[in-house]
Amino acid sequence: MVRLDENEISFPDPEVYDGHDGLIAYGGDLSIERIWFAYQLGIFPWYNPGEEILWWCPDPRFVLVPDEIKVSKSMRKILNRNVFTFSENKNFREVIKNCQQTVRKGQSGTWLSDELMESFIKLHEYGLARSIEVWQDEKLVGGFYGLQIGNVFCGESMFAKVSNASKAGFIHFVESNKNNIELIDCQSHTEHLESLGAKMIPKKEFLKILHDNNERR
Structure with missing residues (x-):
């Protein structure tokens, strides 16, 4: 495993370097330049x-x-009944804050540190990160955020305060962006996203899609 230099923004090539369980490097910093490059x-x-x-x-x-x-029949009914309304980039800070504070099954705390959260907020201010908000009775009840790299969306985290809120927001986002998003990176397996059609593909295949996407930008 490679230790990163805080004064140099670089990473091992993930196509040729295969760390333990996918761990590529450690150290460095959380500057927006390093995160965007990563x-x-x-x-x-x-x-x-x-x-x-x-x-x-x-x-x-x-x-x-x-x-x-x-999309299950029950979720399609929920969407057709307009149980929720949706917006984009209306309140990025509240979305990421809720993602940080959400208690998740099997986790005693959050992986989303204050420093990392502030870096993503800055990336949003530069137009590189997006948030999707889910509303019910004018209250924020769900949402998610991620980075947009060309036509690949790198999803980071989601939250829901009421049943089906995050799922409805994700479906709305996907169906609204089929013409301009080739792939959604969900990073690691969750049953929630698997039920929506997410699947595992070899790293080599994923990196080729990302590389081709970067070449077209």
Whole structure:
């Protein structure tokens, strides 16, 4: 595993370097320049607050192809009844704050540190990160955020305060962006996203899609 230099923005090539369980490097910093560069290489930070920054590129990679999204009959009814309304980039800070504070099954804390959260907020201010908000009775009840790299959306985290809110927001986002998003990077497996059609693909295949996308930009 490679230790990163805080004074130099560089990473091992994930196409040729295969760390333990996808762990590529550690250290460095959370500057927006480093984070943006990392995501273009298919690498993302994931670590416990207070510990060393860890950088990952797992194999296989969990992704969703927009045309392959699965919508159950019950979810289609919810969407058709307009139980929720949706917006984009209306309140990025509240979305990421809720993602940080959400208690998740099997987790005693959050992986989203204050420093990392502020870096993503800055990326949003530069137009590089997007948030999707889900509303019910004019209250924010769900949402998610991620980085947009060309026509690849790198999803980061989601939250829901009421049943089906995050799922409805994700489906709305995918169906509204089928013409301009080729792939959604979900990073690591969750049953929630698998039920919506996300699947594992080899790292090599994922990196080729990302590389081709970067070449077209």
